[in-house]
Each structure stands twice: as structure tokens, then as C-alpha cells.
Amino acid sequence: MNRAELCVQLVKGLENVWNENILFDFAVKVQDKIIECHRLILAACSEFFRALFRSGMKEVTENCVVLKDVSCEVFSLILNFLYTGTSLLTLDNFIDVWRAAHMLQIDLMIHVCEQFAIESLSTHTWENIYENANLFGSANILVELHSFLLKNFEQCRYSETFLQLSFEEVKDLIKSQDLVVSKEDSVLEFLIKWINYKPTSNINIHESSTKNNERTIRNNDLKPKIAFPSVDENKLENRANNTKHGPSNIKEASKTSRIKMTEDSEDILLEPILKSCSKNNFTELLKLVRTYLVSKFGVFRVMKKKLLSEVEIKIEEEDSSDIFFDSFDYINLDSCLSEEEIEFKERCDNLKHDSIKVADACNSVRSNTSFPNTDQLQDSVNIVNSSREDRLIELLKLVRTCLVSPVVLSRVLKMELFTENNDAREILIDSLLYYFLDWRHGHWPSTAIHRSCSEYTHAGVCAVSGGLFEFKCARTEKVLAINVCIYLRKFIQLVTFENELFAIGKFCVQPNEPCRMFVFREKSWKEVMELPSHNLLLVSHGDFIYVLNKDDGFIYMMNPKSGNPSLEALTALPEYVNATHSMVIEDILLLFCSKITKGIDETVVYAMDFSSKMWTRLNTLDGPAEQLISFRNDQHNYVLQRNGILWLIVNTSSSWNVQFKFLAKLWQFEKNLCGAFTYESKLIIMKNRVYKKCKKHIPDHFETISYWGKYGISSNFVPITVLKSPELLEN
DSSP states (O other): OOOOOOOOOOHHHHHHHHHTTOOEEEEEETTTTEEOOOOOHHHOOOHHHHHHHHHHHHHHHHTTEEEESSSSSHHHHHHHHHHHHHOOOOOHHHHHHHHHHHHHHHHHHHHHHHHHHTTOTTTTTTHHOOOOOOHTTOOHHHHHHHHHHHHHHHHTTTTTHHHHHHHHHHHHHOOOOOOSSOHHHHHHHHHHHHOOOOOSOOOOOOSSSOOOOTTTOSEEEEEEEEOOOOOOOOHHHHHHHHHHHHHHHHHHHHSSSSSOOTTHHHHHHHHHHHHHHHHHHHHHHHHHSGGGGOOHHHHHHHHHTTTHHHSOOSSSSSOOOHHHHHHHHHHHHOOOOHHHHHHHHHHHHHHHHHHHHHHHHHOOOOOHHHTTTTHHHHHOOOHHHHHHHHHHHHHTTTOGGGSSSSHHHHHHTSSHHHHHHHHHHHHHHHHHHHSGGGGGSOOOGGOOOTTTTTEEEEEEEEEEETTTEEEEEEETEEEEEEEEOOOOHHHHHHHEETTTEEEESSOOTTTOOOOOEEEEEEEEEEEEEEEEEEEEEEEEEEEEEEETTTTEEEEEEETTSSHHHHHHHEOOOOTTTTEEEEETTTTTTEEEEEEEEEEEEEEEEEEEEEETTTTEEEEEEOOTTOOOEEEESSSOEEETTTSSSSEEOOOOSEEEEEEEEEEEOOOOSOOOEEEEEEEEEEEEEESOOOOOSSSBBBTTTEEEEEEEEEETSSSEEEEEHHHHHHGGOOO
């Protein structure tokens, strides 16, 4: 007989003794009812009874003990389990059994209750389980609860228990790649509610056994609302009326003005006013600028330079910064809101009015109700909320704010929580800049990484022999799909614009074969235009793809969203240069050119400011410019040469002051480079061949450097955001 069979027989024997009511030697009095049992069973299963029987107390000599905090039904269930091994737990009784098992220190019963709690987790039961798991310090249940809340975030985030989660718990949820949300807007909305959460009645502050003491007992009477800023209803109505007629009417009205203005004249007027005006006349002058006609590029350029935040002005009726955000609202309305954005706007308006009702209700409760130690409790609440506001920046950095819709971001910027916090405002403004300017083209800051639940994922793509395009996942480093473009075989260059892949090249090397541009859109390749040459460089910036034609020495701009794209000349390239690579940093175009001096390869760098269209010659870098590549992360921009030298780009405030700082040498011998990009804290470099002796990380810059290699690459290597499903990438 093995041990398992012996255990089964022992349990059967105990069950028989229990059912026959024989050999009892101890009694437990529960709610005036005496339940007989056996010392051996109690001592074997319960630390409480084992210690009692060893104590020599009078209960031992009298063979009876009184349990005050356990019901008769619960103790009977526990005894039934100890004697028969059968659990009779239900949703109605398992919490009471769980508590009694902890009090009597019956580990086996505790384990059974915890397993039942895990199996019973739902949107209706999680709050009760969570509170008791914290009370009992049940680490395994808290781990399961974390996974449950990750999967059910949107269903649970409205509950008051969720708003009482500690900072560490909220942080672990928001930063998780596995958080399941339909859109990132809901994460930002929850964070604001969590920061602003203030219980108003029956306040009680308690410490959790495993977390810090900033959690509060939930208040079932009143649910706090987000406090939205006051809005001038007339101004909103006028703006809505203007929007209905479209921007053409506003421009038409401007034509009747005494001053004849060009289309971008408002952008030109804006910056000198901001730079030169005094505090006294700043707002008055700003009101004279037709900010509704300022381009979105002009609005965000000023916001990025923090010209508004540098001027310290307070006006009671209308703050100067609100003038700009009103203009931004107009931009969003002009672009036609989606159904989700309209729904969010209506919810914001409702919450604004509801917050007034809640405040009145709170005042009514305070005036008619007397609470014990009200001042002390309110001080505790103030400490908790002050602590939460101090955590705003740390938590906001974990939200994927670049994936939040711009309508939501613009409205959140008007909330008092953000108007008084410059660091928080800067994070949101940078997210708006990512959406409207060039940073969304092939670059993913940590706040733009799609979560695992998203239908999109991040990948790198390059062309291989035979017109094949290989998409490889940045997270798993596995091939997602292989696509074919039969029109492109030679001289292929790739560039990403938003989430679309543009490619130029030729079908063959015949002199009369034209170079053409294609776009991968809606699961197929579509021709965009025919190009004058294949000797080109491509770079995305803002609303355009810039084409640098090395044959005729000009830069052209092309609007990919235009129904009939065409090339429009912008400016000339520097004379007598052999350009090999280009990149954009904010509003500066950098051009890297190859030069040989006394048999030594050098890289000459030129910079052009898009506003002035003037070229400035910068540093000359040691090493070759051929196959030079560039990339960036959240903090810095980098340039990597094929000899392994990695340069850090610094001082990008103006085109004439850009400098390069040696950072590291990743390998010793020259290698064929195809491209590179960053993903979270990882740098991914694509080469024609992988070598073993390469640097694997750079402290303070890249935790990991991953080298991808593939033979037969016939294009550059670029990052792109694609759909996860392989069938969605098929021809």
C-alpha cells in the first residue's frame, strides 16, 4: 500500500468515526451550542488548538473551549472538511470560513479557501476577495488579482475599491504591457480619477498588511467626479457655429480685413509678439492674432518652445494659454470628430455638470451630519490626496500618452490638475507633438508602445532578394510575415509615414526603366508616382515626405495624403556634396556627406532649418559616411557609422549649434549596415551578417543591443507599426 492509498483509508476511517459520534474527547462551544470533536484531529490540523492543548489552561482540564468570533455553521463546515476532506464552500460562506481558518490557523483550510477565491474571481466578487486577501496577507491571491485586474481593467476601474488601490498597485497595473484596454484614453481617465479621488463621508484611513497606508475605506454614498474647468458656453457655441460652416468662411472673413494677409501670416505674427511683448500687453496682443488661422504646426512649435509658459501672467476672466487651447479645439473640430471622440466630449460635459451636483450634495451632507473627529479624518484624507498628486508625474510617464486621442489630450490639458503642474503639461504636449509632427514616423517613445492587447505591433521591415519584404517583430524578434512586391527589384529604398510603408525602386536595371514609388496600404501595394531618378534620399517630417534628389541637387516635398501626390520643389542641396544619409531632429534637417581627404574617409555634416531653408556646415566626423544610419530613443538622437562608432547628437536647439559627441565603439571592423531603431530600452541593429564580438549594452542609454542579420538584403531597414494578424499582411 502506497502513501496515497493509506491517506484515503485514514480519511474514510475518520469520516466513519465522525458519523458514528464515538470516542469524542473535547468540546467546542460556539454560539451557545456545544460541538464535540477529537483532540488529535484538532491538534493535527490547527496551530491554535495545538498551542491550546500544550498551554495547561483551564479549557484543557475542562475539555471545553469557547469560540466567540466564529459562527456555529462556519465551525461545522470546517470540522466537516477536517474529518471528510469534503469542501462545502459557496460564494455566501467562503469568506467567513476563510476568516475562521486564519483565526484557528488551519493551513489546509486556508489553502482550500484561497483556491476557491481564485476560481470565483469575477467583476462582482473581486472587491470582497481583494479586501480580505490584503487583510490576511495572501500573496498568491494578490498575484492572481493583479492578473485579473489587468484583464478586466475597464470593467473594474469604475468601482470605489479600484480608486482606493495603493500607488504601487496602480503603478504595476499601468506600466504592464499585458494591461487589456480598448483604447489608452481609459487609462488616462482612470489615472485622473485616482489622483482626484476624495472620500467625503464615513472616512476611515487604514493600513494594508502588504501595501502602504494610502488606501481608504470606500464610501458608498457619494462617488467623486472629475473637476472640469469652467468653460464659456457662448464661446463654445460660437466656435461650434464657425465649425459648421468650415474654415473657409473664417478665411473669407479675413480677406475683408484692412490688412491683406497671406495664408501663413498668422504664424509669422505670432512668434515676435510672444518674444517681445511685456506682461501688461501680452494677452491683449495675443487676442489680436487670429489664432484660429494659425497652422497646427505653428501652434505646437510655440508650445514646444514653452513661450507661453515663460510669460507669467494671470488674468481672471481668460488666461492667455486658453486662447491657444481654444485654437487647438478648433483644429480638432475642423478635422471632424469620430463617434468615440464625440462620446468623450459629451461625457466630459456631463461630468462637469455632475461635479457641481456632487459638490452641493457633499455640502448638504456636511451641514446636516455630525462626524466624530472630523478634522483629524479630513487631515488624513488631505495627506493621502496630497501624496497622490505628488505621484502624478511618475504615473503619467507610464501611460501610453502618445496613443491617447488628441481630443482627449487637449481637454485634459485644461484641467486644474495639469494647468498647475508644468511637468505634467510638458508630457501631454510632447504627446500631442508626437501625433502632429514627425515623431510618429518610424519612432516609438516608451509612451507610444502598443500594449499586448492591441491589434497592432511594432516591427522592422526590409527588402530581400526577389522583391520580398520581411516583417520582423521587435518584441519577440520573430518573423511576422513575408510580402511580395513584383514591381520592385532594384535600387530599393524604404521610408515609413505614420503606419504606412513607402518604397521606391526599379523593376530592372535598364536605363529606360523608370523609378517609381509604391505604398503598402490595405494589404496590397499601390503605385503612388513615377520619380525622375533612383539616386534619391527619403525622409519623413510633419505632413510630408521629403525627396532629396542627388542628380539635380534639389529637395522636393510630397504630401502622401493628397489624392494626387506630386513633387514640389523646396530648396537646393548644398553644392558639390555626395550625400549618403539624411535625418530630421525637431525642425532641423541633417545631411551626411561622404568626403575623402588624403585617402581617409570623412563624414561632412550640413544642417538646414525648415523655417529659414538655409544650410549650415557643421562638424566633420572621422569615419565613412557610406551606409551611415541614424535612430533615436526618448531622450537622444544617435548616428552610427559602419566602422562601429556611435555618436550622440547634442545641442539641437538651433541648426548652427548641433554637435556630435563620441559615445562608444560597438565593433572593431567595418560592417554593412542596413538600419537601426529603438524599442523600449533595446537597440536593434540590422546588418547583412551577425558577428559575435559586438558590444551588448551601453549604460544609461541602451540596456540591450540586439543584432539582427540576414543575407541578401536589398534595401534599408526601417521600423513600422503593423497589424498582428499575418493574413492582414498578405497580398
